[in-house]
Amino acid sequence: MSETMLKVDNLNVYYGNIHAIKGVSFEVNRGEIVTLIGANGAGKTTTLQTISGLLRSRTGSVEFMGENLFHVAPHKIVSHGLAQVPEGRRVFTQMSVEENLEMGAYTRAKSEIADSIAYVYEQFPRLKERRRQVAGTLSGGEQQMLAMGRALMSKPQLLMLDEPSMGLAPILVEQIFDIIRNLHKDGVTILLVEQNAQMALSVADRGYVLEVGSIATTGTGMELLENDAVRRAYLGG
Template sequence: MLTVENLSVHYGMIQAVKEVSFEVKQGEIVSLIGANGAGKTTILRTISGLNRPSSGSITFENQPIHKVVPQKIVAAGLCQVPEGRHIFSGLTVQENLEMGAFLRKGNELKEDYQMVFERFPILKERKNQDAATLSGGEQQMLAMGRALMSKPKLLLLDEPSMGLAPIFIKEIFNIIQEIQKQGTTILLIEQNAKMALSIADRGYVLETGQIVLSGSGEELLNSEEVKKAYLGG
């Protein structure tokens, strides 16, 4: 579904991503793990069209997208939930969800609102509330619901557990698995390596802009190298 080949990205003279290659197959949860500054968010932003690669290619459903503008990438079925959530303050929960569907029209939106409210009941309760007044966990649910309103084939999740209480983290990861079971492919970037790998079909480990390990989620969870570096073992 998604193929990244020899991707390099620079910020000025600094190379943040160094010839990274990986793939995401339809129906999978694939996780990228690594420390802060490893290049994880840069990779997602480049896939989404927000950054431009210095070299390499990104292909989504056999179509190159590394030179495509972000709105066309969303229209093709690829949507990102950004790090820090970036909900629209001053707009209600309902209006934030409407923003997620800005490329879509028609009566089917009513069914999609219902789908989001069934998955995130707290959003239905607070649909007329200013999104900025939600808790961190509720804002993460809103950011995910907003992305789902675009009907993505592939959902990019950037640090969905960041800043959340443990009870919310468990709930968010349960929801990620539910979204996958209902047919959406997921590329997950997460500092909580144990949680990410426990739900991932496959994973890649990034260090200083390069992939240094890959394997199934279970293989990486049991890797001594990963345990020492990321799992406190």
């Protein structure tokens, strides 16, 4: 049994009176790709934002590599080795590509970041071509690459990706998933939130299905791909 890296236990998150996340618990082991799939509004993004500290759960805990992150300020979480690529990319559109990457390494010493920039440019040669360009002028796919590159700049142990395929043409979706596989090969553990269940389950070691704020089913990627209920609900047949 491999080491548990992230242990999320009994999260309950509210937006005002709306109970968005109802007792969600799951785990990610070191070296895995784990996916959270589910329909729009199932609570996938809310779960990731709670792990990153942007939202607060009323109960439970978030344990990352043995440390409880539950009460850690959101800006201190990234230095624990946990980075998030947010939904909708959220790159800094008025800053250059390279400045965006620098922001990704905000908590690291300036002398350490040259290597990381080189690594990101190696993964995403497109970004290197556009390094001086303002991020707002990039295409959607390039912005997604930038958002991923920016998150990698913190040298995360665990990378959380929120809907990386959203709004992208199929060929770009393939490319993004190739990159996810590459990063995984390089030793990054991945927690992937996706609406594109087919793609997500085919790369994932394990998956959790979120339905209206709770975890409905769990299993390996293969099992879920073959699960009838999952097929009907998320895989179109």
